[in-house]
Amino acid sequence: MTDPDRHYKILIDHSPDAIVVHEGRRLVFVNPAALxxxxxxxRDQVVGHLFSEFVDQGSLGALRERIRSLEVEGVPSxxxxxxxxxxxxxxxxxESRSVLTLWEGRPAYLAVLxxxxxxxxxERAAAAAEHQFASVVSTLAEGVVVQDPDGIVQSINAAAASALGVDAAAVVGRDLPRELVRAITVVDTDGRPVAHADLPHATTSRTGRPTRFLLGVTRPDGTQVWLRGTSALIDDHPLSHLVASFxxxxxERAAAAQLAYQATHDSLTDLPNRLHVVSVLTETMASAERGPIAVLYVDLDNLKTINDSFGHSIGDAVLREVSRRLRAVVPDGCQVGRVGGDEFVVLLAGPSADTDEVSEAVHHALSRPLELDGWTMGVGASIGHVVVPQGDGRTIDDLLRDADMAMYAxxxxxxxxxxRFSTDRTG
Known part of the structure; x- marks a missing residue:
């Protein structure tokens, strides 16, 4: 054996890859890694044996075909x-690669395994982890959508599909955000439509930063849902996929709105309550562009008699009917609220608010007989009238007190x- 051959065998013996040599079908050399x-x-357990003894039957056909294809010495398969x-x-x-070579001067095949x-x-662990992750995501109550940089949906879990009112299988591979904007309405918290370029995934793609959002989505069936969540890049590079979770x-929003409504409205008449009336009056007086304001303090004249004669259930019905009639005669843009048991406040503002005309309309509306539970009854009202010109220095409490005093007059x-209120308490 020449020195080059000896060196070649030393390299093969010390290779970390398994190397075998076979002449025809019989193995003539294996290195320690192959053993x-x-x-x-x-080596006696391998050398001299047919290579087919060590290859699964399902792999033999492809192996023999690969060996037959080797025609040029030194060119690997x-x-x-x-x-x-x-x-x-x-x-x-x-993984096997074979090459046609010479072994001790004779044609042979060297295979690296x-x-x-x-x-x-x-790979199995990664597949199991991916399956486990997909299973976890699919069972989350939170919606999860993965999109590529162009907005094409790569995956969407059941919660997201349910929230958006779409078929999960049908939207994968499609630009869901663009189709949502085209087919249905996406609005912000002020009710303004959101353009495709301003959707969370587009903002995140443009800025590279996570985007928090609260959006109202009108689904294909016409119902609206409110979605709160975050859109973020999965990896820290410009072509990263994005994940939106929401x-x-x-x-929750409806419950909060209902609580807010209940806190500012009278449960019996559904009119704004004293808190809400005071809040609106405060905002109106603070407006730099406001014109004259008028406050009508309305007190029913004989509700106590009705309660004593017919019972409080009839009295409640009277309050509801009075509220309906007041709503009907108060101009649009003006406010009517219930501030006490039988007391109402009408806040008039704007050019259409003729206080004398509205006051007369209230008296006329309440003068009509009430037909309730088989009973006919009448109810009148005493009204205190206060005008609040621009630059008036009175507080809200002052105005309501003055209107109350005029009502008692x-x-x-x-x-x-x-x-009408005047400083000498005459009208």
């Missing part, structure tokens, strides 16, 4: 995966009339 790969303790049958019956996946066991185990807060004069 370890097939579970052999000595393309990598091929196959399954080895190791001593003891264990099977091991390998790379053990794929660790790679396959890692929660359907429609019920009307009641003291026999009721069923309006008295």
């Amino acid at each position: 370890r790969l097939v579970g052999a303790h000595s 393309t990598p091929t995966e196959m399954m080895l049958r190791c001593i003891g019956g264990r099977q091991t996946p390998v 790379r053990d794929l066991s660790a790679q396959r185990a890692a 929660t359907d807060i429609t019920a 009307a009641k003291g004069a026999g009721g069923n009339r309006t008295v």
Whole structure:
């Protein structure tokens, strides 16, 4: 054996890859790495044997075809995966590359085998982890949508599909945000439509930063849901996919709105309550562009008599009917609220608010008989009238007090009339 041949064999013996040489179908050389790969303790267990003894039947056909295709010495075959049958019956996946060569002066085939066991185990673990992750995401109550940089949906879980009112399988591979804007309405918290370029995924793609959002989405069936969530890049590079996670807060938002409504409205008449009337009056007086304001303080003249004669259920019905009639005669843009048991406030503002005309309309509306539960009854009102010119220095409490005083002046004069407040308490 020449020195180059000796050096060549030394390199092969010390190679970390399994290397075998076969002449025809019979193995003539295996390096230590190949012995370890097939579970052999000595070369005698392998050398001299047919290579088919160590190859799974399902891989033999492709192996023989690859060997027959080798015609030029030194040109390796393309990598091929196959399954080895190791001593003891264990099977091991390998990647094999063969090359036509000379071995001790005779034509032979040298094959390099790379053990794929660790790679396959890692792939199985990754697949299991991905499956587990997908299973977790699919069962989340929070909606999750993954999109590519162009907005094309890569995956969408059941919660997201349900919240958006779409078929999960049908939207994968489509530009869901653009289709949502085209087919249905997406609005912000002020009710303004949101353009495609301003949707969370587009903002995140443009800025590279997470985008928090609260949007109202009208689904294909016409119902609206409110979604709160975050859109963020999955990886820190410009072409990263994006993930949007969100929660359907429609019920929460509706409950909050209902609580806010209940806090500012009278439960019996559904009119704004004193808190709300004072808030509106405060905002109106603070407006730099406001014109004159008028306050009508309306007190029913004989509700106590009705309660005593017919019971409080009839009295409640009277209050509801009075509220309906007041709403009907108060101009649009003006406010009517219930501020006490039988007391109402009408806030008039704007050019259409003729206070004398509205006051007369209230008296006329309440003068009509009420038909309730088979009973006919009448109810009148004493009204205190206060005008609030621009630059008026009175506080809200001052205005309501003055209107209340004028109302009591009307009641003291026999009721069923309006008295305008003046400093001498006459009208």
